[in-house]
Amino acid sequence: MKRAIGRAHDLLRNEIGLANKIGTRIFPAEEASLIGSLITRDLPWYDADIQTGDFAAMNSFLDRFGLLNRALTFEDVLF
Numbered sequence: 001m002k003r004a005i006g007r008a009h010d011l012l013r014n015e016i017g018l019a020n021k022i023g024t025r026i027f028p029a030e031e032a033s034l035i036g037s038l039i040t041r042d043l044p045w046y047d048a049d050i051q052t053g054d055f056a057a058m059n060s061f062l063d064r065f066g067l068l069n070r071a072l073t074f075e076d077v078l079f
Helices: 002-014 017-026 029-045 052-064 074-078
Strands: none
Touching: 002 017, 002 029, 017 029, 052 074
């Protein structure tokens, strides 16, 4: 899965227009018109690697907002 995500990131970096093509298939027109600029803005932070510390911070955030039914482990989510 990590390789697939990395490949998708590479495709978007090389052809941002793909985000618009996909966006128009998935989202209503108004939202789809925004996807290209959002992807362009966020591409520098796209990374398929998730460190355990980053995962712990995400888990903590979700827990604070009551979005988890139980504590998740790194392996639960990524494997």
